[in-house]
Amino acid sequence: MLKHESIETNAALLIVMTLAAISIGGLVEIVPLHFIEGTVEDVRIVDGPNKGKQAVRPYTPLEQLGRDIYQREGCYTCHSQMIRPFRDEALRYGHYSLAAESQYDHPFQWGSMRRGPDLARVGGKYSSAWHVKHLTQPTSVVPESIMPNYPWLSETPLDVVGLADKMSTLKMVGVPYSHTKIEFDANVEKFGEDVAKKLDINMAEKNLEAQAKLGDFDGNPDKLSEMDALVAYLQILGTMIDFSKHDEAEFVKFR
Amino acid sequence: MSNKHKITKDPLTGAETTGHVWDDTLQEFNNPLPTWWLWAFYATIIFSIVYWIIYPSWPTNFAKRGFIEGSTSISFKADSIKDGKKIVGGGEEMSVPWNTRALLAHEMQNDPNELKRQAMVKKVAGMALADVAKDPDSSAFVRAYGKGIFGDYCAACHQAGGQGVRGHYPNLVDDAWLWGGDPADIETTIRKGRKGNMPAHKATLSDQQITEAANYVLSLSGEAVDTGLAASGKEIFNTKGCSGCHTPAATGMKALGSANLTDKIWTQAHVPEADTIEAKVKAVKAVISGGIQREMPSWEARLSGDEIKVLVAYLKLLSSN
Secondary structure, three states, X not given: OOOHHHHHOOHHHHHHHHHHHHHHHHXXXXXXXXXXXXXXXXXXXXXXXXXXXXXXXXXXXHHHHHHHXXXXXXXXXXXXXXXXOOHHHHHHHOOOOOHHHHOOOOOOOOOOOOOOOOOOOOOOOOOHHHHHHHHHOXXXXXXXXXXXXXXXXXXXXXXXXXXXXXXXXHHHOOOOOEOOHHHHHHHHHHHOHHHHHHOEHHHHHHHHHHHHHHHOOOOOOXXXXXXXXXXXXXXXXXXXOOHHHOOHHHHHOOO | OEEEOOOOEOOOOOOEEEEEEEOOOEEEEOOOOOHHHHHHHHHHHXXXXXXXXXXXXXXOOHHHHOOXXXXXXXXXXXXXXXXXXXEOOOOOEEEEEOOHHHXXXXXXXXXXXXXXXXHHHHHHHOOOHHHHHHOHHHHHXXXXXXXXXXXXXXXXXXXXXXXXXXXXXXXXXXXXOOOXXXXXXXXXXXXXXXXXXXXXXXXXXXXXXXXXXXXXXXXXXXXXXXXXXXXXXXXXXXXXXXHHHHOOOOOOOOOOOOOOOOOOOOOOOOOOOOOOHHHHHHHXXXXXXXXXXXXXXXXXXXXXXXXXXXXXXXXXXXXXO
């Protein structure tokens, strides 16, 4: 019989046994997820030209760079992106978040703190002009806001150096950006051609510029700023699945 | 290092030592937990197992459903989707293993408070606005619930009291409506959103012409402007395109969301803040030369038709006060 004293007086054994003990909780929570079919829901587009394709797609290059800025500025320390399946949250924020909606987030931005409101479905809720005004000086539109000002976002040109490398790195951890023709064709099959084109690493910079120009997210068509990227990211959050076309029972069956 | 040593008794308290000795003399007393405390601890372990089963997270149908099927179930009505139109709870009754998603669906269909909320939203949506104001229950609901929706969806731009932000977001409590103030107009605005556009005139008009037009616009609201400049401004107003949207009488057109320029209400130009007539002219000039680009998002995807009707009733209550 292993005596407690012999564990306490043997540092290596103590470390091994401690690790074993504290990993049990994690293993019990994580391991089953890999055996449950539908841990990540399979949500398809219901109608239109892309009917039957995946509803949730990876971020476009512009949105992905916006997401990097979101992380750099620490937005996640005050804003969650996780609407829980509770009545009050459903009434305030909309449909609860699905695992599918953050499947291409590395790392995910669920967060654990809401000093500000949840942002999981902020996409399309406000105009881009509002976001620019709000990010530059939140109190100009929400007088009681305690959010800091981010005036440099409009002034700082968006750094696109290393964009392709960033996408390739994300590809290594499972985000289906495409390099080769085979990968591109697989994306056409999975997401439809229009989306597949946006996920092509070879076209990344061109796609980024086109989206920024078309969307003019920062209200300044002459400049590609960090504001362009961040607002493009915010405007896509939670908008990929059209819940008005899905039966609630469809999502319940995954749990 | 510790060495095996004899257990000794403290002469003062009678407590025993653990028998371990460090550094020749360092010993510790053995003060075990009270027995009842220790057994309470074991009882919590047993309770956790029972709780695990009842909660329910003990897998009961492992072969079929993996780890997720518990010992209790929950029922709710599925949605029905016909011709692309979704009716929440319009489908068949389902019974599934307990989970929080099913619980939410169940609560949205059965929770007494939720049913009360839905009933009130439906009741107010079906009433004429004049009746809402007369019925204390309904108007109390509109004030409370409407304030909630307004705070969530509208206040970020139009501000908590509906006063707006001059230069960006219109005031909703002043009884002037760019896109029409009939309940049906307001409903359309909320449902579909609006895009307000006035072209910039700095490229098409000279600075002098813009000054004249600004003087004319201010004269319409009774400001003491230079009458000579205002007279030539009227000419510009009528010939350079202003009257096309604002109408020759300058009262605006709700179909275009063009402002009434004669009502002394300034949603865009910072006229009320200006002290001198020069500052007022400057404020109007800024709008004429820079134009206006405003956008209100569409809300029909976030708010139900009935909720939008409650919101309209709330806005009407706000602006009638």
